[in-house]
Amino acid sequence: RSSFLSVRDLHVRFTTLDGIVKAVDGLSFDLERGSTLGIVGESGSGKSVSSLAILGLHNPKKTVIGGEIHFDGVELTKASENEMNKLRGRRIAMIFQDALAALSPFYSVGEQIAETYRRHMGASRKEARQRAIDMLGRVGIPNPERRVDDYPHHFSGGMRQRAMIAIALACNPDLLIADEPTTALDVTVQSQILDLLGDLQSEFGTAIIFITHDLGVIAQTADDVLVMYAGRCVEKGTVREVLRDARHPYSWGLLSSVPDLGGDVDIPLRPVRGTPPSLLSPPPGCPFHPRCDYVARVGDDACKTSRPTLTLADGRGSACHLTADEKAEIFATEVRPL
């Protein structure tokens, strides 16, 4: 396969005082240029750790990475720190939830965009300042010629998020990793930022990995979806398949915890009960079984003893022992579709 980004059997393990944490345990996916993969799951499901591994931002002394990450012909797990430094910011960029932490309080927003552009593109100071003004305009900051000299604390939360996007896209990266970038914003601003990212994606042709716990955000942004649980992918498909015809009980729980967005209101809200498992000692069998309502339906204690595997047909599949007919029936009668 010659996808632009191809992740194969990714494992990320790190050592803690309590033992070895298997944060990512055999993750595979492909991403094409210009398209968006949504990675969804609760905190601690391994979704952020996967992206840090792609960026080479893990602590090499404490972390063991297995598997392969092919990015446009480069094997990132074998790339040197020097090679990774060249890729980061220039060809792979990242935006986070907390713009205030990501931006420096000591430099103007314009200087921070210009500095990124100068460092990676070898532009002159004058060109870089002009790029900063252009980018601020592109992300919808009014009066960019004036705002370019403002500091982050002069900006509202939504504007800081726009400024972070401007920095991330200043060098026209091929891949943008967006980790909960709108989680701290109110719904209206969140929606504006998601629209903006969509517009910039079509303009720049950027591929996006969108990491979120919010299926509403997935519905608005993603082409394909990967549902993560306990460091593994439990369901994969197109956004339509996963939101309209989900096949894994964990995905059903995520869907059933989204307040009504036009789905079937006769089916009550029913968030996933319990808490995510410890990745130091994940449960045997299906890691979701302590929280799953369908263990008895599968019978023979299979959920508690045998680990379901993810088998994909045309990129579609789920890791669960229920039969295809059972999944279809349960989805139709018990789950609120998005």
Ligand code: SF4
């Ligand atoms: Fe639930 Fe069993 Fe399916 Fe796991 S394999 S999701 S425990 S029904």
Ligand code: MG
């Ligand atoms: Mg996270």
